[in-house]
Amino acid sequence: MSKKRKKQKKQKTQKKNQGFSSIVVIVILILAAFAVTTCSRKIPGDPGKSAHTAKKKSHRKKNNKSAARTAPLLAEDFEVGNKTNYNNGVVTLLSGPWKFKDAVTGALDEDHKTGSQALRIRDNGMAVMNFDITVNGTVTVTLKYALYGADESGSWELWASVNRGQSYVRIGAPVTVTAATLRSAAFTAATSTGTIRFDIRKTDKGNSRINFDVFRVAAGGQLTPAAPDTKPAGGVGGDDDNLLLGNPSGAASSLVMANNYLMDKGYYKLSYNRDRGTPNWVCWHVSRKDLGSMSRANDFRPDADLPVDWYQVTQSSYIGSGFDRGHNCPSGDRTATREANEATFLMTNMIPQAPNHNQHLWKNLEDYTRELVMDGNEVYVIMGSYGSGGVGSKGMSKSIDHSNIIVPDHIWKILVILPEGNNDLQRIDKHTRIIAINTPNKNxxxxxWSAYLTTVDDIERVTHYKLLDKIPAAVRQELIKKIDTGE
Structure with missing residues (x-):
């Protein structure tokens, strides 16, 4: 090979090597630039923090969320706010406004407390939350308690309301206090989604004083401000609503209200009493559209909508008792459809009713009600029962079904009668016809039925309900004192 050709080949090889080296350098530079960019990348909106820092921050946020889930829904240590006299009044504490009756915030040496103050209640006093907590599911309440100073033993109870303070039920058992050192108590209240407030009550009627501290409520939910009690529990609707005229006992659909448990069966609404195994009252509306040709279903059955751990009254619970399975909302008022008629045979709509009472006296009033409807009226009906000790075909009984069902000694009913039309509440005036009867549950x-006519006012006295409370007050005051002629 000539020297010239060797030289050309050498130059060509050098150019290839130079090209390869250039590519390597470019790749290295790109990788270096990428590495620098990655290491110095800033978090958007947070200048000066690297991605590594962001990961730490994200991890901290997750931990904070976890901590928030375990934090109490309400914490009250009675450190903020001050009330030194026992006069009734409202004091604003850290958690919100509380109503005090014979109660103070105590800061004396004799007050047993974890900080500088504790709640102190005397006589039959109480401390009541004047606001609600929105909750979902099981609610747990814990608090500490002790005798004040060297006082003798006392007792207290925790009560709860799920209808913005309209009515309260006791949670758990009474607590007896015998020690002058702080001890802990815990209560569990299962409730559906809704609101709840609590009331700490001293109940021993003695001269002792009791301290309370470290009040905690744990549940899912959030604090909500107090609201005026402008609506009864149960969501009263418009014309023809079964609760248009009011919720007599402030019933609510919450397990806390086990003996005043609101149930909406579509064709009627009721307050169920778990411990009695019967409704306290049932409300419904009857118009011509509710009356048809559907035959009686006769399918008595348990109500699957009751909470699972409650005693279930069955179709056989009344057998051999000497009492009928007495309808509140009658089968005859719901004959437009099969579904409507079957709804009246749920055992939550039944009471133990003396046979002659059910089949004659009560049937006559039910027939008369439907006659009024067919004559061009619509009727709002409330029926209830109370007491214990009815007289059936086998004599007097206070309970049946192994004491799972209480036999009432009285059964009452109220009819509010209007000509067919609209805007029912606005049409009710002092001339509106009201039929109220209260009858003994005897064979x-x-x-x-006219032999048992009475006033709504008299029924209120024995039941302690607020009946027809959605009717304007001035009109209502006249109506509840009227006695019908029975004609």
């Missing part, structure tokens, strides 16, 4: 009764 030997007068078959004429």
């Amino acid at each position: 030997e009764v007068n078959t004429r």
Whole structure:
């Protein structure tokens, strides 16, 4: 090979090597630039923090969320706010406003406390939350308690309301206090989604004083401000609503209200009493559209909508008792459809009713109600029962079904009668016809319902309900004192 050709080949090889080296350098530079960019990347909106820092921050946020989930929904240590006299009044504490009756914030040496103050209650006093907590599911309440100073033993109870303070039920058992050192108590209240507030009550009627501290409520939910009690529990609707005229006992659909448990069966609404195994009252509306040709279903059955751990009254619970399975909302008022008629045979709509009372006296009033409807009226009906000790075909009984069902000694009913039309509440005036009767639950009764006429006012006295409370006050005051002629 000539020297010239060797030289050309050498130059060509050098150019290739130079090209390869250039590519390597470029790749290295790109990788270096990428590495620098990655290491110095800033978090958007947070200048000066690297991605590594962001990961730490994200991890901290997750931990904070976890901590928030375990934090109490309400914490009250009675450190903020001050009330030194026992007069009734409202004091604003850290958690919100509380109503004090014979109660103070105590800061004396004799007050047993974890900080500088504790709640102190005397006589039959109480401290009541004047606001609600929105909750979902099981609610747990814990608090500490002790005798004040060297006082003698006392007792207290925790009560709860799920209808913005309209009515309260006791949670758990009474607590007896015998020690002058702080001890802990815990209560569990299962409730559906809604609101709840609590009331700490001293109940021993003695001269002792009791301290309370470290009040905690744990549940899912959030604090909500107090709201005026402008609506009854149960969501009253418009014309023809079964609760249009009011919720007599402030019933609510919450397990806390086990003996005043609101149930909406579509064709009627009721307050169920778990411990009695019967409704306290049932409300419904009857118009011509509710009356048809559907035959009686006769399919008595348990109500699957009751909480699972409650005793279930069954179709056989009344057998051999000497009492009928007495409808509140009658089968005859719901004959437009099969579904409507079957709804009246749920056992939550039944009471133990003396046979002659059910089949004659009560049937006569039910028939008369439907006659009024067919004559061009619509009727709002409330029926209830109370007491214990009815007289059936086998004599007097206070309970049946192994004491799972209480036999009432009285059964009452109220009819509010209006001509067919709209805007029912606005049409009710002092001339509106009201029929109210209160009858003994006995087998030997007068078959004429007019023999038991009374006033709504009298029924309120024995039941302690607020009846027809959605009717304007001035009109209501006249109506509840009227006695119908029975004609």
